[in-house]
Amino acid sequence: MNDEQLFLLIQKAKEKDQKAQTRLINVFWVDVFSFVMKKVKDENDADEITVNVFSKVLSKLDMYDPHFQFKTWILTIAQNTVIDFWRKRSRENQDPTENLDEVKNQFAKSPEELMISNEEQKKIIKTIESLDANYQDIIKLRFFEEKSIKEIAEELGISVANTKVRVMRAKKVLAELLKNNEFDDN
Numbered sequence: 001m002n003d004e005q006l007f008l009l010i011q012k013a014k015e016k017d018q019k020a021q022t023r024l025i026n027v028f029w030v031d032v033f034s035f036v037m038k039k040v041k042d043e044n045d046a047d048e049i050t051v052n053v054f055s056k057v058l059s060k061l062d063m064y065d066p067h068f069q070f071k072t073w074i075l076t077i078a079q080n081t082v083i084d085f086w087r088k089r090s091r092e093n094q095d096p097t098e099n100l101d102e103v104k105n106q107f108a109k110s111p112e113e114l115m116i117s118n119e120e121q122k123k124i125i126k127t128i129e130s131l132d133a134n135y136q137d138i139i140k141l142r143f144f145e146e147k148s149i150k151e152i153a154e155e156l157g158i159s160v161a162n163t164k165v166r167v168m169r170a171k172k173v174l175a176e177l178l179k180n181n182e183f184d185d186n
Contacts, residue, residue: 001027006027006070007066009023009024009027010024010061010064010066010070013058013061014061014062021058021165022161022162022165024057024058025054025058025161025164025165026161028054028070028071028074029050029054029161029164031071031074031075032050032053032054032074032075032078033046033047033050035075035078035079036049036050036053036078036081036082039079039082040082040085044148045085047148047149047164049078049081049082049085050078050164051149051164051167051168051171052081053074053077053078053081054164054165054168055168055171055172056077056081057074057077058168058172059172060077123178124178127174127177127178128140128174130177131170131173131174131177132173134166134170135166135169135170135173135174137156138152138163138166138167138170139170139171139174141155141156142167142170149163149164149167150163152167
């Protein structure tokens with residue numbers, strides 16, 4: 001793909017053309033996945049990170065400066081996402097007794113606080129149920145049944161690339177709905 005074709009593809013993707021967005025992801029998927037895989041050395045983590053990278057790329061396309069190589073821009077986002085992944089992982093691996101007071105406080109929640117978290121859980125489930133059936137299936141398989149991208153693709157009879165795009169879109173739509181519903185009940 002030459003620079004002019006890439007520029008036109010980026011423009012269409014910026015305009016929320018789903019075919020252009022999918023094509024953009026497909027063009028750079030292998031580069032990003034390979035880059036991430038070298039950094040994390042685990043296929044499931046690399047897969048998840050790569051989906052996150054493209055989610056960020058599509059949401060920040062307006063910030064892309066055409067004076068720079070698009071691939072470099074994407075790999076910079078990938079690098080930052082990998083750094084975030086390792087930071088989060090190191091926080092998870094801290095001394096478990098370090099946050100003991102926090103854990104104690106969790107169990108000391110008042111009935112009102114427990115009710116609020118149950119209410120939040122009900123809101124999330126209700127929001128998921130309001131989604132398109134395809135997004136509901138993707139979210140159920142990925143986050144409730146914790147299936148891999150490959151397993152979901154096989155179960156739904158679609159390509160792995162298509163599954164990755166659907167997971168990313170479903171997450172994005174759900175996040176938007178949750179964000180918009182956050183203040184509705186006040």
